[in-house]
Amino acid sequence: MPASALHDLPLIAARPPRLSTLIEAIAEIEASGIYTNGGPVVRRFESAIVEQLYQGQGDCLAVPSATVGLMLAIRHARRHHAGDLAMMPSFTFAATAHAAIWAGLTPLLIDSDPDDWAASEEAEADALRQYGDRIAVIVPYDTFGTGIDTDRYARLSAETGAAIVVDAAASLGNRDSNGMGFGGSASFATVFSMHATKPFATAEGGLIYSADAGQIAEMRAMSNYGFGNARSALQPGMNAKLPEILGLLALARLATISDIAEHRITLADRYRAVLDGLVTPQKVTMATAIPQFMPVLLPEAMAPHRAAIMADLAAHGIGSGHYFSPHLAQQPYFQQSCIIQPTSIADAIGGRMLSLPISDAMTVEDVDRVARALRMACARQLLPAQPQAPLVHETVLIGGGPAGTAMLISASKQGRLPDLASGLVVIERSARLGGGQLDSYAITSDSTAETFLSAAKDNPHPEIAALVDHPAGREIARHAGRLGVPLARTGGFLDGLGQRIGQVVTAHGGMLLMQHEAIDARQTANGLWQTRVRDAVSGAEKVLLSRHIVLATGGYQAPEDVAAAEVAGMALGQRLGDRLLPSDRFLRLGGIERLRERLAGTPAPRIAIVGASTSALASAALLLKSDLALGAGAVTLLHRQPLRPFYPSAEAALADGFTDFAQDDICPVSGFVYRLAGFRLEARELVLRMLGVGGRAPDPRMRLLHLDGSRDAEAAEMLEASDVVIGALGYRPHGLPFFAADGSRLALSADAPGRPRLTDQQCRIIDAAGEPLSGAFGIGLAAGFVPEGRLGGERSFRGKANGLWLWQNDVGQLIVDQIAANAAAARRAA
Structure with a gap:
C-alpha cells in the first residue's frame, strides 16, 4: 500500500473528552452560575481522584496547569528553608526549571540514571555534598511516568532537611502493584499534568496530590491569593484555581482512564516486542504506567543520523520527536540562569533519544507499521557516504576544560577570538566546555575569586562579560577577598564561561565537537596534522586535517x-x-x-x-x-x-619577618617574591x-x-x-599518540617517566630530544611551560608553572600569537 493511502500517525494525537457530548453537564454549570473558585464540579473531581486512585487517603488540589502546580508546590515547600537552590535532573521539561525560578530558587541541574533516565542517585549525592543546606528543595522527575522510588526521596528529605516536590507530569493514572496511584505514600507534593497531550488529557490543567491533607489545605489557601477566612492575605499567594469547565473534562477523563491505560500499555508492549534488538527502551517500574509516547534510545551508530531517520519517518506519515533533547543544561536560558553539574549520562540519553507515537486511536497494526519504517530508515543510514574533498582547518584544539577555554579567553581579551574561531575545531570528551574536572575536588583554589571573574569582567564580548552577573558568577564573587574559591563551587561559572565562548566560536564559523575524543594525531608529508576523532555516543570515527594542533588535555597523577x-x-x-x-x-x-x-x-x-x-x-x-x-x-x-610563601614584594616579605630569599628569588618584571615557586x-x-x-x-x-x-x-x-x-x-601531562608521516610513532618528551614536560618555552610540543613539533602546541596542568624574559618569573625557579591567570593571559596569548603569525605567513605564501 503506498504511503499516501495510509493515515498519518502523529507523535501525539490529543484526544481529550469531547465537550459536545457533555452538553447537559455544561448546562448545569451555567445554571449554577459558578464557573471557578473551587466550584462543585472541581471539588467533585478532586474527591473522585482521592477515592479512585488513592484509596481515600490524602487530598489533592486541581490547578490550571502543572507548571502553576509546580510553582505553587515549590514555593510552599521552600517556606522553612534558607537555601537558594532547587536540585532537579537536567533531563526534564523546561517547566520544571521555570517553576523553581518563579518560586525564587536557582535550579541546580544534575545528571540522570542510565536505566530509567530519572535523576541519578550518585549525582544527587555529589550535589548534596557540594551544596549542602543551600539545597532548599529537591525536585525529582518521574521521567515519562515510569515510577521513581518516592520512599527513597522521603528518606533523603529526612537525612538532609531538604523538601521534596515530585514532577510527575505524565504519571496521573499510574498505579503500583497494590492499585495505589503514583505518589500515594508520599507526604510531600506530587504534581501532575492534565494537558491535552498527556495520557490524562483534558484541554489544560494540573493536579497536586499529597498523602498529607494538611499540606494540600495550605496550598489551597495559597492558590486563592493566600487568603485566610477574612479574605486577608496571610501568606504568599496566586490565582491557581481550575475553572469548572476544565473540571468537567477532568471528570470525564477519569471515567475512562482505566481503559485508556490498558490500550496504551498494550501498544507499548508491542513496541518492545517488535523493536527488540534495534533500540533500547526505558526501564519501567510501575505496575501500571500509561505511556504518553514511546521513548527509546537509538543504537549509538544511528545517533548522528537521528534527524535523517526522523525525516524518513515523516515521509511515511509517521511523527516522531526527541524528548528531551536538548535537555535543560543544553538550553541557552538555563545555561545562563542555572548551576549545572556534569551531565554526561543525560547528554548521551538525549543524543540517542527518539520518541515514537502512541495515541488513544492507534492500533497494534499501526505500531508494526512504525517499527517497519524505523528499521528501514536505520538501514538506509548504513549505506556508504559519498566521498568529499578534505577540509583543512587552521587549528584543532583538543580539550575544552579550564586550560583549553583559557586559550580562547586569552584570544577574546585581545579581540582576536573571531579570527581564531573562523578556522577552529574544539574537541571535548564531555558535553560542555569550561569546567573540566575542577569541581570534583574538595579543596580551595590557588587562584582568587577575582582571578576567576577576570575572565569575564569587561570582556569585549558582551555575552561573556554578562557572566559576572550570572548566578554562577555571583557564587564565585561570594569568595572575593578570601583564601581561594572552593573548587566544587567553580563548575557552574567555568561551564557558563565555556558555553559563552562556544557561542562566539560557532558564531564566527568554528566547530564544537562535543562528546568526541581524540585518538591520535599524524603529521602529513606537507606538515599538516591528521587528528583521528571518535564520537563517544555513536562510536563513529573521522579524521580532521589542520595546520595547527593544541593539546589542552590536562595532567594526571600516575x-x-x-x-x-x-x-x-x-x-x-x-x-x-x-x-x-x-x-x-x-x-x-x-x-x-x-x-x-x-x-x-x-x-x-x-x-x-x-x-x-x-x-x-x-x-x-x-x-x-x-x-x-x-x-x-x-x-x-x-x-x-x-x-616558600609568595609575597607581593621584598618589602612586604621583610615587613612580615620573612627573610629566606635572595635576588634570584624575586621576579624582575613584577617584583614578586617567589612569584612561581611560592x-x-x-x-x-x-x-x-x-x-x-x-x-x-x-x-x-x-x-x-x-x-x-x-x-x-x-x-x-x-x-x-x-x-x-x-x-x-x-602530575604528568596527558599526552596523545603522535605519528610521523611514515606511520612511525613519535617519541615525545611527555612520554618519559616521572614528571616530564610536554612543551618548551614557546608552548610548542617537544619530542624526546627536546625538538619542537611544527604546528603543535600544549597548554594546561603539567604542560611544563615556565614564564621567562618579558613574562617574568624568578630565575631560581626549577619546577612547572600552572595557574588559571597564566593560561588565560600570557600562555594563551603566546599560542594565539604563533598560530596567527603562521596563518599570516601561509596567506602571504599563497
Whole structure:
C-alpha cells in the first residue's frame, strides 16, 4: 500500500473528552452560575481522584496547569528553608526549571540514571555534598511516568532537611502493584499534568496530590491569593484555581482512564516486542504506567543520523520527536540562569533519544507499521557516504576544560577570538566546555575569586562579560577577598564561561565537537596534522586535517609513579603497600569521607604526606579542616624542596619577618617574591604558620620533616608508623599518540617517566630530544611551560608553572600569537 493511502500517525494525537457530548453537564454549570473558585464540579473531581486512585487517603488540589502546580508546590515547600537552590535532573521539561525560578530558587541541574533516565542517585549525592543546606528543595522527575522510588526521596528529605516536590507530569493514572496511584505514600507534593497531550488529557490543567491533607489545605489557601477566612492575605499567594469547565473534562477523563491505560500499555508492549534488538527502551517500574509516547534510545551508530531517520519517518506519515533533547543544561536560558553539574549520562540519553507515537486511536497494526519504517530508515543510514574533498582547518584544539577555554579567553581579551574561531575545531570528551574536572575536588583554589571573574569582567564580548552577573558568577564573587574559591563551587561559572565562548566560536564559523575524543594525531608529508576523532555516543570515527594542533588535555597523577618514588632509601609502594594513597584520590570530593572510613577504629591516627607541591599543602589543609580526631603531631609533611610563601614584594616579605630569599628569588618584571615557586592563599597561610613567620604559632597537629639527606632514619620511622601516607608528588601531562608521516610513532618528551614536560618555552610540543613539533602546541596542568624574559618569573625557579591567570593571559596569548603569525605567513605564501 503506498504511503499516501495510509493515515498519518502523529507523535501525539490529543484526544481529550469531547465537550459536545457533555452538553447537559455544561448546562448545569451555567445554571449554577459558578464557573471557578473551587466550584462543585472541581471539588467533585478532586474527591473522585482521592477515592479512585488513592484509596481515600490524602487530598489533592486541581490547578490550571502543572507548571502553576509546580510553582505553587515549590514555593510552599521552600517556606522553612534558607537555601537558594532547587536540585532537579537536567533531563526534564523546561517547566520544571521555570517553576523553581518563579518560586525564587536557582535550579541546580544534575545528571540522570542510565536505566530509567530519572535523576541519578550518585549525582544527587555529589550535589548534596557540594551544596549542602543551600539545597532548599529537591525536585525529582518521574521521567515519562515510569515510577521513581518516592520512599527513597522521603528518606533523603529526612537525612538532609531538604523538601521534596515530585514532577510527575505524565504519571496521573499510574498505579503500583497494590492499585495505589503514583505518589500515594508520599507526604510531600506530587504534581501532575492534565494537558491535552498527556495520557490524562483534558484541554489544560494540573493536579497536586499529597498523602498529607494538611499540606494540600495550605496550598489551597495559597492558590486563592493566600487568603485566610477574612479574605486577608496571610501568606504568599496566586490565582491557581481550575475553572469548572476544565473540571468537567477532568471528570470525564477519569471515567475512562482505566481503559485508556490498558490500550496504551498494550501498544507499548508491542513496541518492545517488535523493536527488540534495534533500540533500547526505558526501564519501567510501575505496575501500571500509561505511556504518553514511546521513548527509546537509538543504537549509538544511528545517533548522528537521528534527524535523517526522523525525516524518513515523516515521509511515511509517521511523527516522531526527541524528548528531551536538548535537555535543560543544553538550553541557552538555563545555561545562563542555572548551576549545572556534569551531565554526561543525560547528554548521551538525549543524543540517542527518539520518541515514537502512541495515541488513544492507534492500533497494534499501526505500531508494526512504525517499527517497519524505523528499521528501514536505520538501514538506509548504513549505506556508504559519498566521498568529499578534505577540509583543512587552521587549528584543532583538543580539550575544552579550564586550560583549553583559557586559550580562547586569552584570544577574546585581545579581540582576536573571531579570527581564531573562523578556522577552529574544539574537541571535548564531555558535553560542555569550561569546567573540566575542577569541581570534583574538595579543596580551595590557588587562584582568587577575582582571578576567576577576570575572565569575564569587561570582556569585549558582551555575552561573556554578562557572566559576572550570572548566578554562577555571583557564587564565585561570594569568595572575593578570601583564601581561594572552593573548587566544587567553580563548575557552574567555568561551564557558563565555556558555553559563552562556544557561542562566539560557532558564531564566527568554528566547530564544537562535543562528546568526541581524540585518538591520535599524524603529521602529513606537507606538515599538516591528521587528528583521528571518535564520537563517544555513536562510536563513529573521522579524521580532521589542520595546520595547527593544541593539546589542552590536562595532567594526571600516575599511581605507579607515586609508588616508585624513593624516600629514605626505599620505594614508597614497596614500604607501604596499601597504606599509600595518591593525593589525587584523597583530594577529590568524598576523599575525606573514604579516609574516615579507612581509619575507623584507629583512636589516634597518624598520617604522613610526602611532597612539597600545592597538592601536598592542600592535602594537609583538608586534613586539618576535617573532623578527624587528630592529636598533636598527627600529620607530618615530608618534603625535599623548601616551602616558600609568595609575597607581593621584598618589602612586604621583610615587613612580615620573612627573610629566606635572595635576588634570584624575586621576579624582575613584577617584583614578586617567589612569584612561581611560592605557595598562595590557603596553602600560603599554612606554610607561614608552620614556618613560624612573623610570630605565627604552628598548628600543633602538624609537623614538618625536611628530607635533606640527614634525616632518612627519622623519615623511615615516620613512614613505618603512619596509618596512611598521602603521596603528593605532582602530575604528568596527558599526552596523545603522535605519528610521523611514515606511520612511525613519535617519541615525545611527555612520554618519559616521572614528571616530564610536554612543551618548551614557546608552548610548542617537544619530542624526546627536546625538538619542537611544527604546528603543535600544549597548554594546561603539567604542560611544563615556565614564564621567562618579558613574562617574568624568578630565575631560581626549577619546577612547572600552572595557574588559571597564566593560561588565560600570557600562555594563551603566546599560542594565539604563533598560530596567527603562521596563518599570516601561509596567506602571504599563497
